[in-house]
Amino acid sequence: AMAEERAFAMVTCTAPVNIAVIKYWGKRDNDLILPINSSLSVTLHQDQLKTTTTAAASRDFAEDRLWLNGEEADVGQPRLQACLREVRRLARKRRGGSAEDAAPLNLSYKIHIATENNFPTAAGLASSAAGYACLVSALARLYGVEGELSEVARRGSGSACRSMLGGFVQWQRGERPDGRDSRAQQVAPETHWPELRVLVLVVSGEKKQVGSTVGMQTSVDTSPLLKHRAEVVVPERLALMMRHIHERDFEGFGQLTMKDSNQFHATCLDTFPPIFYLNDLSRQIIALAHRFNAHHGCTKVAYTFDAGPNAVIFTLADTVAEFVEVVRRSFPPATNGDQFVRGLPVDSPSLPEELLAAVVTEPVPGAVRYILHTKPGPGPQLLDDPSQHLLGADGLPRR
Ligand code: DP6
Numbered sequence: 001a002m003a004e005e006r007a008f009a010m011v012t013c014t015a016p017v018n019i020a021v022i023k024y025w026g027k028r029d030n031d032l033i034l035p036i037n038s039s040l041s042v043t044l045h046q047d048q049l050k051t052t053t054t055a056a057a058s059r060d061f062a063e064d065r066l067w068l069n070g071e072e073a074d075v076g077q078p079r080l081q082a083c084l085r086e087v088r089r090l091a092r093k094r095r096g097g098s099a100e101d102a103a104p105l106n107l108s109y110k111i112h113i114a115t116e117n118n119f120p121t122a123a124g125l126a127s128s129a130a131g132y133a134c135l136v137s138a139l140a141r142l143y144g145v146e147g148e149l150s151e152v153a154r155r156g157s158g159s160a161c162r163s164m165l166g167g168f169v170q171w172q173r174g175e176r177p178d179g180r181d182s183r184a185q186q187v188a189p190e191t192h193w194p195e196l197r198v199l200v201l202v203v204s205g206e207k208k209q210v211g212s213t214v215g216m217q218t219s220v221d222t223s224p225l226l227k228h229r230a231e232v233v234v235p236e237r238l239a240l241m242m243r244h245i246h247e248r249d250f251e252g253f254g255q256l257t258m259k260d261s262n263q264f265h266a267t268c269l270d271t272f273p274p275i276f277y278l279n280d281l282s283r284q285i286i287a288l289a290h291r292f293n294a295h296h297g298c299t300k301v302a303y304t305f306d307a308g309p310n311a312v313i314f315t316l317a318d319t320v321a322e323f324v325e326v327v328r329r330s331f332p333p334a335t336n337g338d339q340f341v342r343g344l345p346v347d348s349p350s351l352p353e354e355l356l357a358a359v360v361t362e363p364v365p366g367a368v369r370y371i372l373h374t375k376p377g378p379g380p381q382l383l384d385d386p387s388q389h390l391l392g393a394d395g396l397p398r399r
Helices: 077-099 128-142 157-164 212-222 224-246 250-270 280-296 317-330 353-359
Strands: 010-015 018-020 027-029 041-042 051-056 065-068 071-073 110-117 168-171 184-188 196-203 302-305 311-316 341-343 370-374
Touching: 010 157, 018 157, 018 224, 018 250, 018 302, 027 077, 027 212, 041 157, 051 128, 077 128, 110 128, 128 157, 157 168, 157 184, 168 224, 184 224, 184 302, 196 280, 196 302, 196 317, 212 250, 250 302, 250 311, 280 302, 280 311, 280 317, 280 353, 311 317, 317 353, 317 370
Parallel strands: 065 110, 341 370
Antiparallel strands: 010 051, 018 041, 041 168, 051 110, 065 071, 168 184, 196 311, 196 370, 302 311
């Protein structure tokens, strides 16, 4: 006998941003989003950076609708539709197996989705990974689907599959043409390396670049360095990176993180026509990190850059205050001096004169808008408190 159906359901989840230390760049299948190489990332804490998504289904909704940061958006985007289709397929499969769900939600009801970031989209922080991880988490909860969902999030954006888990996460490229083995896997939980800290240097200036999807396709088509990287360099580096993480070896972790970011940007230069994500400021930050490490005689900070000009710095808790001060002296805030450092608290340091003299060269006022201090964190979360839903009982955005 058919169980009684619910007429309405609503679920809210949050999901994190992740930053790759072994980069994903290049697909072998554009539709399924299958990568040419495995990658490895650190999931960032949702206290500082997160996406929140509410998904609702109702007998009374006339059409599927989507709101991004309060603005209605196109629900027909192929990648969003792929995620929706896959979650519904898993729901159907599950019910076909052991249909004991007390009150299943009708899979043909229209849905409303509202999603919001707790960080300014204009800051150019990668939001598609958190966005798709959050969408898939919320839809899965809505339809009662459990278990491995990184495969579904991958269909939204490749890097999104890594945001389905907390801590240190590997996305295995897999071998199968159908992508069933191209999934995220946790290498270590967020509690594994308690001293590890992350500083996001949000930079000023233009944000019009080649998008990742288009950029990596051009690289696959034209860069011999990318081919060599995927076939030879990444497999070696992945094994090494996992060892550094397991041993909490910051020297090894930091060096390899910087080298892999640099090689990713080298493949961009090797792309034809070339793609430039690093700019003068990125190069100043890179040089600053190397001067800082040279002064200390070891790797104290490690930078990494994605397909945009913001810098992400990995360091250990005991180095945060000193490095933040060095950044403040190197890129003195133009206006927002009091809000220059956000996120986790940072102590006020005493900077040795010889460090300043050796590390801070010609200051560039206003180049860094602010620094966000965060750390590794857990995977997507379900919000139990109904007051946190982004949609009201009428299924429309609350604000
Ligand atoms: C440079 O995941 O945004 O951030 O799969 O086409 O959506 P699509 O690309 P996306 O690419 C991210 C590239 C990167 C490196 C990384 O995160 O590994």
